[in-house]
Structure formats: structure tokens, C-alpha cells
Amino acid sequence: MKIQTLGPQEALASLQSGPEGLAExxxxxxxxxxxxxxxLHLRAAPWWRRxxxxxxxxxxxxxxxxxxxxxxxxxxxxxxxMATLGVAIICVILINALFSYWQEYRAGRSILAxxxxxxxxxxxxxxxxxxxxxRALLVPGDVVLLSAGDNVPADCRVLEAFDVRINMxxxxxxxxxxxxxAEPSDAPDLLHCRNILLAGTTLLSGEARTLVYATGMRTExxxxxxxxxxGGDVESPLQRQINRLSxxxxxxxxxxxxxFFGLGQWIGLGFWNSFLxxxxxxxxxxxEGLLPTVTLSLAMGAQRMAAKQALIRHLPSxxxxxxxxxxxxxxxxxxxxxxxxxxxxxxxxxxxxLSGQPATLPHSLRAVASLCQTxxxxxxxxxxxxxxxxxxxxxxxxxxxxxxxxxxxxxxxLPFSAERRMLSTLHRSEQGLLLFxxxxxxxxxxxxxxxxxxxxxxxxxxxERERWRxxxxxxxDRGLRVLAFAHRSxxxxxxxxxxxxxxxxxxxxxxxxxxxxxxxxxxxxxxQAGIRILMVTGDHPRTAVxxxxxxxxxxxxxxxxxxxxxxxxxxxxxxxxxxxxxxxFARVDPEQKLLIVKELQAKGEVVAVTGDGVNDAPALRxxxxxxxxxxxxxxAAREAADMVLLDDNFASIVAAVEEGRAVFQNIRRFxxxxxxxxxxxxxxxxxxxxxxxxxxxxxxxxxxxDLGTDMLPALGLGAERPWAELMQRPPPSAHEHLLDRRLxxxxxxxxxxxxxxxxxxxxxxxxxxxxxxxxxxxASDTELYRTATTACLGAIVLMQVMNLFLCRSERGSPFGTGxxxxxxxxxxxxxxxxxxxxVYTPLGNWLFGSAPLPAAAWLFMLPFALAxxxxxxxxxxxxxxxxxxxxxxxxx
Numbered sequence: 001m002k003i004q005t006l007g008p009q010e011a012l013a014s015l016q017s018g019p020e021g022l023a024e025x026x027x028x029x030x031x032x033x034x035x036x037x038x039x040l041h042l043r044a045a046p047w048w049r050r051x052x053x054x055x056x057x058x059x060x061x062x063x064x065x066x067x068x069x070x071x072x073x074x075x076x077x078x079x080x081x082m083a084t085l086g087v088a089i090i091c092v093i094l095i096n097a098l099f100s101y102w103q104e105y106r107a108g109r110s111i112l113a114x115x116x117x118x119x120x121x122x123x124x125x126x127x128x129x130x131x132x133x134x135r136a137l138l139v140p141g142d143v144v145l146l147s148a149g150d151n152v153p154a155d156c157r158v159l160e161a162f163d164v165r166i167n168m169x170x171x172x173x174x175x176x177x178x179x180x181x182a183e184p185s186d187a188p189d190l191l192h193c194r195n196i197l198l199a200g201t202t203l204l205s206g207e208a209r210t211l212v213y214a215t216g217m218r219t220e221x222x223x224x225x226x227x228x229x230x231g232g233d234v235e236s237p238l239q240r241q242i243n244r245l246s247x248x249x250x251x252x253x254x255x256x257x258x259x260f261f262g263l264g265q266w267i268g269l270g271f272w273n274s275f276l277x278x279x280x281x282x283x284x285x286x287x288e289g290l291l292p293t294v295t296l297s298l299a300m301g302a303q304r305m306a307a308k309q310a311l312i313r314h315l316p317s318x319x320x321x322x323x324x325x326x327x328x329x330x331x332x333x334x335x336x337x338x339x340x341x342x343x344x345x346x347x348x349x350x351x352x353x354l355s356g357q358p359a360t361l362p363h364s365l366r367a368v369a370s371l372c373q374t375x376x377x378x379x380x381x382x383x384x385x386x387x388x389x390x391x392x393x394x395x396x397x398x399x400x401x402x403x404x405x406x407x408x409x410x411x412x413x414l415p416f417s418a419e420r421r422m423l424s425t426l427h428r429s430e431q432g433l434l435l436f437x438x439x440x441x442x443x444x445x446x447x448x449x450x451x452x453x454x455x456x457x458x459x460x461x462x463x464e465r466e467r468w469r470x471x472x473x474x475x476x477d478r479g480l481r482v483l484a485f486a487h488r489s490x491x492x493x494x495x496x497x498x499x500x501x502x503x504x505x506x507x508x509x510x511x512x513x514x515x516x517x518x519x520x521x522x523x524x525x526x527x528q529a530g531i532r533i534l535m536v537t538g539d540h541p542r543t544a545v546x547x548x549x550x551x552x553x554x555x556x557x558x559x560x561x562x563x564x565x566x567x568x569x570x571x572x573x574x575x576x577x578x579x580x581x582x583x584x585f586a587r588v589d590p591e592q593k594l595l596i597v598k599e600l601q602a603k604g605e606v607v608a609v610t611g612d613g614v615n616d617a618p619a620l621r622x623x624x625x626x627x628x629x630x631x632x633x634x635x636a637a638r639e640a641a642d643m644v645l646l647d648d649n650f651a652s653i654v655a656a657v658e659e660g661r662a663v664f665q666n667i668r669r670f671x672x673x674x675x676x677x678x679x680x681x682x683x684x685x686x687x688x689x690x691x692x693x694x695x696x697x698x699x700x701x702x703x704x705x706d707l708g709t710d711m712l713p714a715l716g717l718g719a720e721r722p723w724a725e726l727m728q729r730p731p732p733s734a735h736e737h738l739l740d741r742r743l744x745x746x747x748x749x750x751x752x753x754x755x756x757x758x759x760x761x762x763x764x765x766x767x768x769x770x771x772x773x774x775x776x777x778x779a780s781d782t783e784l785y786r787t788a789t790t791a792c793l794g795a796i797v798l799m800q801v802m803n804l805f806l807c808r809s810e811r812g813s814p815f816g817t818g819x820x821x822x823x824x825x826x827x828x829x830x831x832x833x834x835x836x837x838x839v840y841t842p843l844g845n846w847l848f849g850s851a852p853l854p855a856a857a858w859l860f861m862l863p864f865a866l867a868x869x870x871x872x873x874x875x876x877x878x879x880x881x882x883x884x885x886x887x888x889x890x891x892x
Contacts, residue, residue, distance in 0.1 A: 017211065020143075037135055055097045060093050072279070122144050148205050152202070155190075155215075155221075157213050160209040164207070180194055180196070182195055224614055261277070281682060301663040308659070335515055343480060344480065345507050368487060372423055394511055423437070435487060435500070447486075472484075485505075519551045520551045530730030537588070560583075562588075574595070611626075614637065658727050663718075668743060674710060684759065694780075694785055700849060794858070795861045802868050
């Protein structure tokens with residue numbers, strides 16, 4: 001039989017234990033059988049395998065191939081700078097692999113955080129003696145003593161309970177304290193069994209004697225840990241895009257290499273010369289600077305998010321958040337403050353709003369709120385704090401804000417229990433003994449005979465009782481937790497069994513975990529940005545709906561799916577249910593939350609998941625991006641997430657989404673910029689073969705562009721800030737790629753050819769000025785040849801300087817956004833200075849095979865740059881007109 005259905009003595013007998021606990025020898029035997037009470041780790045790949053993975057992903061393989069070909073070309077034809085290129089490519093691979101390994105190492109620590117929620121030592125009965133043991137030594141059958149403030153070390157069956165209330169928000173997401181007692185329970189779900197204390201929960205009040213029945217990975221806590229470990233890593237949209245881009249670049253490079261190898265053979269260039277020519281084409285097409293530029297751009301985006309209180313733990317998540325189409329958000333601690341507040345009081349038939357300015361409440365209500373409680377003072381980080389039920393803390397604050405706290409000596413107490421559903425305390429005042437009671441209205445109403453109306457009292461008849469029930473229903477329908485308050489005078493020589501009789505009802509108070517004040521605006525911005533928000537909570541459906549309405553998440557009557565209803569659904573039914581316009585999931589468990597996220601991903605959605613509890617960790621791990629709360633969140637949630645909100649502010653998500661969308665656009669900007677220079681790097685090789693001219697650009701000069709002059713300006717493009725209209729547009733669709741036909745056409749068929757024309761024109765201008773005749777041989781070590789190749793390099797750099805401004809926007813002004821960007825100007829200054837060092841210093845001339853350029857060569861190049869700006873401006877104006885025309889037709 002299930003242990004929750006048994007009585008205390010039967011439960012002890014079922015585990016072959018007794019009231020005095022286990023014998024020490026039996027405990028040691030069981031420890032060998034059941035193993036230590038720890039969260040076990042699944043066997044992970046060894047560190048060296050994870051490290052090597054950074055060197056063998058697809059883009060790394062492409063770069064390895066390019067480096068290998070470069071070394072082979074150097075071996076066949078030394079002195080052309082191919083070895084330098086090969087070393088540079090290997091350095092790029094190494095840096096990125098080390099960075100990726102460090103990121104994975106940090107993310108892999110998520111499971112360690114689960115153990116930090118468990119207490120290190122517990123009070124255990126062994127051989128009838130009370131001992132303090134490390135929690136790892138607990139075994140099924142142990143009898144454990146717990147008191148207010150203790151964390152539960154294992155799954156336990158309550159044997160004795162005195163005023164026990166626990167906080168289960170970490171496992172269920174429910175913000176209200178839950179009572180526990182020792183009576184048998186028929187509830188099939190352990191989370192809601194009245195006599196079960198689950199590992200990872202906390203006692204808010206009372207004392208309990210408990211029986212351990214599950215330890216380690218057999219606990220509910222261990223089950224959640226298993227879900228986190230078994231979930232696996234989810235490839236981010238950016239990683240999928242980069243892999244797709246890598247395949248496209250690799251196929252394009254190899255295809256061009258084969259084509260030009262065949263072309264070389266056709267014109268009689270010879271096998272090895274054709275092969276070396278093909279290697280040059282392949283290497284020129286591989287953008288060696290793409291991977292570090294993407295990584296650094298994401299890092300800069302992460303820094304900007306950190307300034308907005310969003311800490312990124314996994315770099316690809318920077319862009320992922322910008323692509324999010326759905327946010328599955330927890331309620332408690334995410335949308336709400338995770339702090340109970342009194343919102344409404346009903347006194348003498350009058351409703352008093354407690355959420356605005358401080359209101360004056362009757363002395364009797366303040367007395368119950370101040371005195372009828374079990375809060376204890378404790379110390380946290382050297383500060384005196386109240387430990388106990390958050391509801392009682394909220395009532396105490398209500399009393400303090402509504403006329404002042406009442407203090408009277410305590411004489412007696414009738415403790416709270418799940419059966420009684422009320423608490424009473426007896427105090428001595430100047431008028432004599434006074435009893436103060438609070439609890440559920442259905443518990444206090446049968447014990448009451450009068451009602452307080454202003455300063456008078458009147459009988460409580462049936463009609464009046466119905467009015468109180470109706471008032472409670474109104475408050476409950478608003479998602480409030482409702483408590484009733486009563487008092488009475490007590491004579492000396494009272495009988496304890498008769499204390500709670502003839503009570504005088506004072507008031508009803510509605511409490512809630514209030515929404516964060518900034519959340520409604522954040523929800524509205526998400527909706528404007530085309531991002532759907534789904535509330536997925538373990539809390540009560542009525543509470544979830546009330547919060548959703550208050551923050552503007554729903555305006556009509558949303559569809560509410562409970563955990564029980566979700567468990568009965570097939571995948572097809574859930575998929576169809578997810579299409580509802582307004583949808584809320586309530587009373588769901590961790591596995592169901594995980595199922596919802598997976599189903600959304602199966603429908604092609606990019607899912608962001610928010611949460612703060614242990615119960616949220618599996619879904620945070622599964623989501624395309626997991627967002628945990630930094631202040632109120634559990635360690636397990638923070639470690640499983642990709643992003644942590646340092647201020648627990650849901651509005652910070654919106655700011656981070658905006659940055660993420662900007663990163664997507666910025667990657668497209670610098671990809672256009674980087675890929676554009678591929679064409680003027682390829683065309684010189686083509687001209688070398690087809691026109692039988694000296695090679696206009698050497699491999700080491702290609703390296704100077706790809707990993708030198710282009711790098712910092714590309715980072716400047718990656719640091720562009722979001723523009724105002726970005727959050728008025730829907731998220732990037734699943735079919736919107738970083739590298740699409742429009743970007744390729746702009747880079748390869750429009751901007752690139754203009755740069756190639758300028759580069760070859762500058763090359764021929766210098767040759768012609770030096771008296772070279774077509775068909776004449778020109779040695780690679782002559783001054784004229786070095787000057788001509790330098791002019792080709794200089795023309796590419798000058799055109800890229802102009803292209804830097806043209807790439808700041810795809811439409812609109814030909815020179816970009818007009819917004820200040822200091823890194824753009826820093827990149828421009830770096831590009832110019834590096835070019836001058838290459839052209840005009842002896843070291844630069846020796847390293848890159850360059851020579852000083854005359855001023856006439858630079859003046860010759862300028863018109864090409866100006867023509868590029870004019871043509872790109874005309875293209876952008878044409879695209880803008882076409883776009884406006886399409887929008888106009890759609891509106892009509």
C-alpha cells in the first residue's frame with residue numbers, strides 16, 4: 001500500500017522501523033543497500049571529449065580543411081605566405097574551441113546546485129537516542145525531527161505534527177503555505193498529500209516527527225534532477241544557422257575550387273598549378289574571421305544585456321532571445337513578487353482597499369493580525385528576520401500600516417492543523433482575557449454566533465452567514481486567498497475545549513502574491529513585438545487567471561488547462577490546444593511543463609522559459625533559452641538557465657529581447673561586410689588564370705584583409721544598438737536565415753563586383769604607370785609588382801571603408817542609421833592605421849610583400865568608392881519604394 005494511506009504506526013511497520021528509530025547496525029546495512037542520500041550524476045562525457053568537440057564542429061572542420069590546404073600549397077610552392085595563413089586559421093580554431101569549452105564547463109555545473117538546497121545535517125533518532133547526522137547517511141526507516149526553518153532532507157511521512165506549514169513553491173510553484181499533519185491521505189499525488197514532506201521543501205512553522213521513506217534519486221527531488229540531466233542540450237537557432245552557413249560556405253568554396261581547377265586544366269595550366277590555383281580559390285572563399293567576429297559580437301551583446309540586468313551564461317542565447325516567438329513564464333516569483341500582501345479587507349459589509357494608501361482598520365482586526373500568529377525571530381546574514389508563514393508576515397505588515405501593531409502577553413494557544421483550518425491564541429489585556437482566531441471562513445462560521453458591525457455587535461443569522469459566504473466567493477473569484485478573523489472575551493477559569501465557541505466575526509481579508517508593478521508594460525511590449533506569453537504555473541487556476549487579467553495577459557475568458565486535464569491529453573490534442581489565443585496552464589508538474597515546451601518546439605516555435613524554482617529547472621534546460629530569477633530564484637534554476645535576471649524584473653526580458661533582435665540584424669550586417677570582400681579576393685585569381693597576368697593579390701595579403709583590416713570594423717557593425725521600430729516587428733521567422741538570397745545577392749553580385757573592379761583597376765593603373773606591357777613577364781620580387789599588388793590591396797581596403805557605412809542598414813540612408821557608434825569609428829581608425837603600416841613601414845612591406853603607394857594611386861581609387869556609395873544609395877531607394885508599395889497594396 002502507498003505510505004500516505006497508512007496510519008503512523010502502520011507506516012513505521014511497513015518500513016520495519018519503530019518510534020525509537022532504527023538500530024545503528026540496521027541503518028548501516030540499509031545505507032549499503034539504498035546508497036547515500038545524494039543527487040547522483042549521470043555519466044557525462046569525459047572532459048577531454050568535450051574539449052575536442054570544439055575542434056570538430058562543422059565550421060571548425062571547414063577551417064581545418066582550409067588550413068590543411070594552405071600548408072599543402074606551401075609545401076608544393078614555398079614562399080607564397082600560405083604557411084602564415086595556415087597558422088592564423090589554426091589560431092582562430094584554437095581560441096574559439098577554448099572559449100566554447102569554458103562556456104560548457106560553466107553550464108555543466110547546474111546539477112551541483114540541487115544539492116545546495118538540501119540541509120547538511122539533520123536530527124535523527126537512532127537506537128532511541130537523538131543524534132545529529134549528515135543528511136547523506138539517512139536511509140528509509142529513519143525517524144527525523146524537524147522544526148520551523150528546517151529544509152526537509154528526504155521524502156518523509158509525517159508521524160506527529162504541531163502547527164506544521166511548509167513552503168512548496170520550489171517544487172510546485174504554489175505561493176501559499178501548505179498545512180501538513182499525520183492523518184492518512186487518499187490523494188494520489190504526493191505533492192498534495194497532507195501527510196507527506198518532500199525533500200527540498202521548507203518548514204515555515206511548527207514541529208514534526210517524520211519517517212524517511214525515500215532517499216537520493218528515489219525522491220521527488222531526485223526525479224526532477226533526473227529530468228534535468230536527461231534533458232540534454234538543445235541546439236540554439238543561432239547554432240543551427242551557423243551550421244547551415246558553414247555548409248553553404250564549404251559547398252560554395254569547394255564547388256568554385258573544382259570549377260576553377262577544371263578551368264585551369266582546360267587552358268593548359270598543368271595539374272599542380274591548377275590544383276594550387278583551386279586551393280587559393282577555396283581559401284579565399286572561407287571567411288576565416290567569421291567565427292571570432294560572431295563570438296565577439298555575441299559577447300558585446302551579452303555585455304549590453306548585463307547593463308540591463310540580464311546576465312547571459314551561454315553566448316548563443318543572446319541571439320536566441322531575439323528570435324523567441326513564445327515565452328512560457330512561471331507565475332510565482334516571475335510575474336509576481338513572491339511575497340504575500342493583504343489587498344482587501346471586508347469589515348461590516350464594507351470593502352476596504354489595502355493596496356493603495358494606508359487604510360485605518362478596526363482595533364480588533366489589527367489585534368488578531370498582530371497577535372494570532374506563530375512567527376519567530378531568527379538571524380540571516382547578521383540581520384534579525386521573522387521566520388514563519390508568509391501569510392502571517394503579510395498580516396503583521398497590514399496591522400502596522402493600518403493603525404499600528406497590537407502587543408499583549410500570550411496566555412494559551414490552540415495550534416493550527418489541517419483538520420481545524422484555524423489558529424487561536426489567548427492573551428491578557430486590561431479588560432481581561434481575549435481570544436483571537438483566524439482561519440478559513442468555513443471553519444470559523446460554525447463557531448461564531450455574532451458579527452461585529454462598526455462598534456456594535458449583532459446576532460449572526462442565516463441571511464448574514466450567506467452574506468459572508470458571498471463576500472468570500474467574490475474575493476476568491478479575484479484570485480485572493482481569503483482568511484476570516486474573529487475574537488471573543490474569555491472568563492477566568494476557562495475550559496480549553498470551550499474556548500472556540502460563541503466567536504464574534506470581525507472581517508475577511510483577501511491576500512495575494514501581487515504582480516510586479518513593471519510587468520503589465522512588459523507584457524504589452526511583448527505582445528506588440530509578436531511574442532506570445534503562456535503562463536505555466538503550479539498554482540491554483542483561479543489565482544493564475546486573476547494574475548493574468550491584472551497584468552493584461554488575458555482580456556477575455558482564457559482557456560485554462562489543469563495538470564489533470566493535460567495528463568489526459570494526447571500529443572495531437574495538446575498541439576491543437578496550444579493554438580488557443582489566450583491559454584493558461586495551472587497545477588502542472590515539472591514533467592508536464594517540460595512536455596509543453598517540447599510540444600511548442602515541435603510546432604516550430606522558439607521557446608523562452610522563465611522560472612525560479614527547482615520545479616522549473618528541467619523546462620529551463622529544455623527551452624531554446626532558459627531565463628531564471630537571480631534574486632529569488634533557486635540555485636538549481638539559475639544554473640540550468642541560459643540567462644539570469646539579476647533584478648528579478650520581467651521587464652528586463654523585454655530589453656534583452658530587443659538586444660537579441662539587434663544582434664541578429666548585426667550579424668547580418670557584418671556578414672554582408674565580410675562576404676563582400678570575398679569577391680575582390682577571388683576575382684584576382686580568376687584574372688590571373690584567364691587573362692594570363694601577374695597575380696594581383698597574394699595569399700598573405702588576403703590574410704591581411706580577412707583577419708586584419710576587416711576584423712575591428714566588422715565588430716563595430718556587430719555593436720550597432722537597437723532602433724526604435726525593432727520591437728514593433730514580429731520575431732524573425734523560422735524561414736528567415738542569417739545568410740539568404742538577398743544578402744548573398746547584395747554581397748556577391750552587387751557590392752563585391754564593384755570592389756573587384758576597383759581592385760583590378762588600381763592594379764593595372766600602377767602597372768601601366770610603371771611601363772608594364774600586357775604579356776610581359778613580371779617577377780614577384782620586383783618593386784613594380786609589389787607596388788601593384790599593394791594598390792590592389794589598398795583599393796579593397798578603401799572600398800571596404802565605404803562599405804562599412806553602407807552596411808549599417810539594408811534600407812533607408814545609404815550611409816546607415818545615423819546613430820552614434822564609437823566602435824565603428826574605432827574600427828575605421830584601426831583599419832586605416834593598419835593599412836598605412838602595411839603600405840609605408842619596412843616591417844609591413846617585409847611581412848605582406850607590399851611597397852609604398854604614390855598619392856596618385858589613392859586618388860585614382862577614390863571615384864570608385866564614391867560611385868559605390870551612389871549606386872548603393874540608388875539601390876536602397878528603389879528597395880524602399882518597392883517595400884512601401886507592397887505595404888500600401890496590403891493595406892488596401
